Amino acid sequence: xxxVAQPEDQVNVAxxxxxxxxxxxxxxxxPYLFWYVQYPxxxxxxxxxxxxxxxxxxxxxGFEAEFNKSQTSFHLKKPSALVSDSALYFCAVRDKGTYKxxxxxxxxxxxxx
Amino acid sequence: xxxxxxxxxxKIIEKKQPxxxxxxxxxxxxxxxxxxxxxxxxxxxxxxxxxxxxxxxxQLPKDRFSAERLKGVDxxxxxxxxxxxxxxxxxxxxxxxxxxxxxxxxxxxxRLTVT
Numbered sequence: 001x002x003x004v005a006q007p008e009d010q011v012n013v014a015x016x017x018x019x020x021x022x023x024x025x026x027x028x029x030x031p032y033l034f035w036y037v038q039y040p041x042x043x044x045x046x047x048x049x050x051x052x053x054x055x056x057x058x059x060x061x062g063f064e065a066e067f068n069k070s071q072t073s074f075h076l077k078k079p080s081a082l083v084s085d086s087a088l089y090f091c092a093v094r095d096k097g098t099y100k101x102x103x104x105x106x107x108x109x110x111x112x113x
Numbered sequence: 114x115x116x117x118x119x120x121x122x123x124k125i126i127e128k129k130q131p132x133x134x135x136x137x138x139x140x141x142x143x144x145x146x147x148x149x150x151x152x153x154x155x156x157x158x159x160x161x162x163x164x165x166x167x168x169x170x171x172q173l174p175k176d177r178f179s180a181e182r183l184k185g186v187d188x189x190x191x192x193x194x195x196x197x198x199x200x201x202x203x204x205x206x207x208x209x210x211x212x213x214x215x216x217x218x219x220x221x222x223x224r225l226t227v228t
Binding site: 004105 | 155216221
């Protein structure tokens, strides 16, 4: 069965420092991978996706993610964190055959001024 | 471009009462999803529509939940009767089509509290 794991419930980082939010997945075949961000009392917003091609994907607000097939990971990164990046981040995998989206449990990012 | 619209934003009802949520997707988006999100959890799919057809309702508790998308645009999700465990945020999302590579666009959600 396909699954997504976000091993950290919360990540704290100082403003200006690089940040990483981890995601690993388990799916048969080649996955489609996504990152979404959720601000308080808001729906999820799309950040970026990996479909095929270059393993380093760039997305909105300066975020990027690296697809690593051998480690089945898709970690979200940003070179320099902003306080406004503080939010809840969800990794998701989509099965190409069934179209089912599986979301991780989310990682709360707190950027400290 | 307007985003996904949901109403109401908040709803408080007593258990055993009915409740309905409404969603208007982004114009031109053929695929519509309803998700349930519990506190501290990721969204869980309830039902997916392709135009007016419900193509995946395997996770919808059909004894009390129902949904419709009559003209392939707006959609309504209903719970009757509501139970205490139904308290959650109900999210609607839409995407251009069924292709797995398409990202989803989410509405702000309806926060349901059942007392």
